[in-house]
Amino acid sequence: MWDLVLGDRRINSLRLVARMWNGTRGIHRLGGAVVPEGNQKKERTMLQFLTNHFYDVEALRGYLLQREMSKVHMKNRFRDKEWIRPDKYGHFSPEFWNFQEVPVEAVDASDCEINYEGLDNLRECVLLKELQSLLLQRCPHVDDWCLSRLYPLADSLQELSLAGCPRVSERGLACLHHLQNLRRLDISDLPAVSNPGLTQILVEEMLPNCKVVGVDWAEGLKLGPEEQPQDTASPVLA
Amino acid sequence: VAHTGRTVGRLGEGDWDGKVSEIKKKIKSILPGTSCDLLPDTSHLPPEHSDVVIVGGGVLGLSVAYWLKKLESRRGGIRVLVVERDHTYSQASTGLSVGGICQQFSLPENIQLSLFSASFLRNINEYLAVTNAPPLDLQFNPSGYLLLASEKDAAAMESNVKVQKQEGAKVCLMSPDQLRNKFPWINTEGVALASYGMENEGWFDPWCLLQGLRQKVESMGVFFCQGEVTRFVSSSQRMLTTDDEMVILKRIHEVHVKMDHSLEYQPVECAIVINAAGAWSAQIAALAGIGKGPPGTLQGTKLPVEPRKRDVYVWHCPQGPGLETPLVADTSGAYFRREGLGSNYLGGRSPTEEEEPDPTNLEVDHDFFQEKVWPHLALRVPAFETLKVQTAWAGYYDYNTFDQNGVVGPHPLVVNMYFATGFSGHGLQQAPGVGRAVAEMILQGSFQTIDLSSFLFNRFYLGEKTQENTTM
Numbered sequence: 001m002w003d004l005v006l007g008d009r010r011i012n013s014l015r016l017v018a019r020m021w022n023g024t025r026g027i028h029r030l031g032g033a034v035v036p037e038g039n040q041k042k043e044r045t046m047l048q049f050l051t052n053h054f055y056d057v058e059a060l061r062g063y064l065l066q067r068e069m070s071k072v073h074m075k076n077r078f079r080d081k082e083w084i085r086p087d088k089y090g091h092f093s094p095e096f097w098n099f100q101e102v103p104v105e106a107v108d109a110s111d112c113e114i115n116y117e118g119l120d121n122l123r124e125c126v127l128l129k130e131l132q133s134l135l136l137q138r139c140p141h142v143d144d145w146c147l148s149r150l151y152p153l154a155d156s157l158q159e160l161s162l163a164g165c166p167r168v169s170e171r172g173l174a175c176l177h178h179l180q181n182l183r184r185l186d187i188s189d190l191p192a193v194s195n196p197g198l199t200q201i202l203v204e205e206m207l208p209n210c211k212v213v214g215v216d217w218a219e220g221l222k223l224g225p226e227e228q229p230q231d232t233a234s235p236v237l238a
Numbered sequence: 239v240a241h242t243g244r245t246v247g248r249l250g251e252g253d254w255d256g257k258v259s260e261i262k263k264k265i266k267s268i269l270p271g272t273s274c275d276l277l278p279d280t281s282h283l284p285p286e287h288s289d290v291v292i293v294g295g296g297v298l299g300l301s302v303a304y305w306l307k308k309l310e311s312r313r314g315g316i317r318v319l320v321v322e323r324d325h326t327y328s329q330a331s332t333g334l335s336v337g338g339i340c341q342q343f344s345l346p347e348n349i350q351l352s353l354f355s356a357s358f359l360r361n362i363n364e365y366l367a368v369t370n371a372p373p374l375d376l377q378f379n380p381s382g383y384l385l386l387a388s389e390k391d392a393a394a395m396e397s398n399v400k401v402q403k404q405e406g407a408k409v410c411l412m413s414p415d416q417l418r419n420k421f422p423w424i425n426t427e428g429v430a431l432a433s434y435g436m437e438n439e440g441w442f443d444p445w446c447l448l449q450g451l452r453q454k455v456e457s458m459g460v461f462f463c464q465g466e467v468t469r470f471v472s473s474s475q476r477m478l479t480t481d482d483e484m485v486i487l488k489r490i491h492e493v494h495v496k497m498d499h500s501l502e503y504q505p506v507e508c509a510i511v512i513n514a515a516g517a518w519s520a521q522i523a524a525l526a527g528i529g530k531g532p533p534g535t536l537q538g539t540k541l542p543v544e545p546r547k548r549d550v551y552v553w554h555c556p557q558g559p560g561l562e563t564p565l566v567a568d569t570s571g572a573y574f575r576r577e578g579l580g581s582n583y584l585g586g587r588s589p590t591e592e593e594e595p596d597p598t599n600l601e602v603d604h605d606f607f608q609e610k611v612w613p614h615l616a617l618r619v620p621a622f623e624t625l626k627v628q629t630a631w632a633g634y635y636d637y638n639t640f641d642q643n644g645v646v647g648p649h650p651l652v653v654n655m656y657f658a659t660g661f662s663g664h665g666l667q668q669a670p671g672v673g674r675a676v677a678e679m680i681l682q683g684s685f686q687t688i689d690l691s692s693f694l695f696n697r698f699y700l701g702e703k704t705q706e707n708t709t710m
Contacts, residue, residue: 116360145360148380148437170561170579171379171440177562178436198579202561 103130110137110161116146123152130156137186138164144172151178161186163214168192170199177206188214255281283504284463284495288319290680291493292512293467293522295322297332297444297666298658299514300451301673304366307458309677314459316681319506321495323466329600331516332448332666334633336550336575336584338565339667340383340439341407344398344707345643348664349405350688351671356438358670359447366454374450378442381576382435382564384421385708386618391569392431394707399433408437423559423619428569441565441575444666468503469494470511470526472652486537488652490526510680512656517545517597517634519645519659526652536651539699543645543660545597546637551607552577552584555625559583572614574622582628587611588663600632635663641703646672646693647679656680657695 050057087093107122114122114136122134131153136142142165150157157179162168169192176185185207193199200215258279290306292299303318310316327333339359341352358365363373387395395411402409411433414426456462471492477485490511496503515522523529523541531537558581565575574585587610589595595603607627615622638645638660645660658676661668671688678686685691692704 144378144380148382148440151436171377171381174379174381174561174563195579202579206561 105130106133106135106159107131108135109139110135112136112139113141114139115141116143116149119146119149123149132156133159135159135161136165137161140166143167144169144175147172148175150175154178154180157182159184162190163187164189166191170194170202173199173203174206176203179207180209182207182210184211184213186213190214282464282497283502284319284321284465284506285317285461286504287317287507288461289317289508290319290510290512291467291506291508292318292320292514293493294512294514294516294519294659295320295325295452295462296327296330296514296516297448297451297669298516298661298672299512300448300455301669302512302514302658302676303455303460303673304451304458305673305677306680307455307460309674309681311681317461319461319463319508320455321463321465321467321493323464323498325464327448329517329634331634331636332444334550334631335444335666336441336586337444337666338383338441338575340435340565341402341405342383342385342398342409342433342435342439342708344394344401345692345704346401346405347688347690347692348643348668348706349402349407351668351690352664353406353438354671354674354688355667355669359442360438362447362450366450368453368457371453374446376442376446379440379576380437381441381562382437382439384435384564384566385433386429386567386569387431387433388428388569389430395431395433398708407435409433409435421559421562423621424566425618425620427617434564439564447666447669463495465495465497465504467493467522467525468496471505472526486651488527489654490652510654510656512658512676513541514658516636516659516665517543519543519636519657523649523655523657526649526655528649528652528655536699539695541645541657541660541695542640542698543636543638545634546662547595547597547600547632548586548588548635548663549595549602549606549630549632550584550586551602551611551627551630552582553625553627554580554582555622556581557621557624559619559621566618568614568618570614570618572611572618574615574619583622583625585611585615587614597634600634602630602632604630636660636665637662640698641705643704643706644668644672644690644693645695646675646690647695649695650699 047057047061051061052058109122119142134150134153134157142162144167147162147168150160158181160176160179160182163186168187168190173187173193176182185203187193187200187203190196196215200212204210204212292303299320299322303320306316306318324330339352339356341349341356343349343352359376359378362376366374385395399409399411411431412420413431414429417424417426417429417432469492470490471494472488472490474486474488477487479485491507493506493508493511494503495506511526513519513522520541520543523543529538529540531539559576561576561579563576565573567573570587572585572587574583576582577584586607589606589610593606593610595606604627607630612622612625615625636659642662643660644662644665645657647656649655649657656676656679658672659665661672665672672690675685675688675690678684697704
């Protein structure tokens with residue numbers, strides 16, 4: 001934490017805190033592109049405002065982002081080697097082909113425009129017989145029909161996230177009962193689900209071994225008359 | 239330019255009806271006392287000429303209208319009129335349907351039709367998009383169908399599933415053990431084998447499809463008329479077959495459309511008539527002279543489609559099967575599915591020939607549920623021993639008494655009447671495919687995508703049944 005002197009201004013409340021590293025999702029936060037939580041939102045908008053107005057701030061943020069990214073690549077290695085990337089022509093090195101037999105364990109297709117036909121590739125592919133984790137958060141084209149295509153992954157899939165998908169409703173969630181090995185299911189923030197609390201209960205009954213995350217049972221329920229908060233000013237009848 | 243479908247003129251201006259009444263008022267004020275017959279109000283009448291007249295505005299009729307307009311090679315090239323006698327659709331099979339779609343048939347044509355319909359429904363907002371209209375929500379439940387087979391039907395089910403898999407349907411066979419594992423609420427007594435549809439099967443809201451089709455078809459320029467077809471005017475021609483036999487071919491030239499509650503009718507000159515009248519198709523066919531001849535001849539072969547009443551019951555069962563429940567079709571012919579999130583279920587059972595109810599009205603037979611449906615349901619799903627019926631309704635099957643499959647394509651003698659009817663309970667799920675097939679037949683002369691030659695009218699005369707052997 002430090003105070004910045006920008007040009008001739010001294011801003012007291014500005015804190016450029018290096019974000020805590022917490023997995024692949026954090027890398028987006030440094031760029032300021034992901035869903036803000038709680039009071040980080042105010043800091044975010046302040047930061048964004050400054051970035052838009054001062055080249056110094058922009059350059060500094062860019063530098064910090066690059067530093068974080070190289071730290072990630074130091075810590076996370078693919079089988080003790082550097083990540084395999086395409087070169088400047090978009091070609092992969094020949095050793096990539098050695099990894100044809102390596103099974104894919106997790107796919108993060110969040111915010112991706114994958115659709116019904118695309119999911120065919122995802123599940124038909126031989127490599128994906130050991131897929132354990134599938135993240136389809138906020139995918140705009142994933143709907144109930146797409147969920148009915150996930151059953152081939154039943155043997156291996158343990159984690160599925162559908163948070164924020166605008167087209168998924170409780171009717172699509174009914175198809176998930178094929179996924180008996182599922183241990184974690186995220187169904188938060190599904191605007192097309194008509195009754196989130198009841199849906200959560202029904203999905204939990206349908207998948208007894210799975211932890212269903214996302215909705216509070218009491219959501220959508222109103223307090224009954226006997227549960228209304230008592231007015232403490234009025235005398236309590238004995 | 240969106241057509242309202244009511245006015246014949248194409249001035250492109252909105253309020254033609256309003257302008258007409260204003261003009262009439264002006265004339266009346268200038269010449270009081272004279273009755274103004276210069277511009278009689280004909281907005282309720284159909285146009286005087288139309289290339290195609292579709293009798294029946296249910297899902298089949300609208301599907302044919304849609305595909306005719308979609309496949310016409312020139313925009314506005316073909317004028318289509320849909321005549322529907324009840325715009326509330328109070329007795330139409332479409333709206334009263336349970337709304338299921340499944341591919342578990344034995345005939346490859348039926349499987350293909352159903353697969354195409356599934357992809358049509360999946361992409362419905364691309365097919366039926368109308369400018370400025372909100373997207374359609376079919377409320378599709380992709381939960382699949384579960385068909386149960388007893389010992390004697392097991393072999394047939396196995397070979398059917400093989401055919402279904404070959405055609406591209408995603409169906410799997412399940413043993414009683416696997417059934418109990420997956421659906422613990424089932425009692426597998428008497429079940430030897432089950433087939434379960436994993437994809438492209440389930441149920442949806444038929445009203446939404448109907449309204450969506452109606453809206454799209456109106457925007458494509460199809461004319462609608464509320465009226466009843468009472469007469470066909472046709473001309474005959476004698477021709478010789480290759481065996482030197484005399485054959486009388488008929489062509490329908492005019493369709494008389496009678497208005498509701500009046501004797502007024504409009505003769506519509508037409509080139510092609512499509513019989514999509516559902517449960518009442520036989521009456522329309524009889525008007526065209528189909529079946530009027532010595533029995534055993536082609537002229538004497540009637541259209542074997544008649545209305546059959548089927549009841550659907552909705553009940554509440556708090557401990558019933560959960561969210562994963564497919565549409566279960568039992569060995570006894572009873573079926574049920576979930577309805578909504580609140581432990582409600584709906585279902586029924588097809589009666590045997592002896593139990594067949596009187597089709598003159600759509601009154602629900604509650605005793606039938608008590609005696610013939612509930613015992614089978616309770617046997618198969620013990621949780622259903624306690625249930626409470628909430629509501630019920632009845633609808634018609636356009637039942638083909640010959641082989642319970644649809645009739646598609648032209649009549650051999652009345653050469654310009656095309657059929658799209660007789661689907662005996664699976665018309666809704668095959669409508670998109672059938673509509674396309676009929677449109678292809680009319681516009682291109684033959685079936686292009688799905689070959690429905692085995693559904694032609696000829697089979698009734700030749701005695702060749704195109705029969706399903708599934709338990710549904």
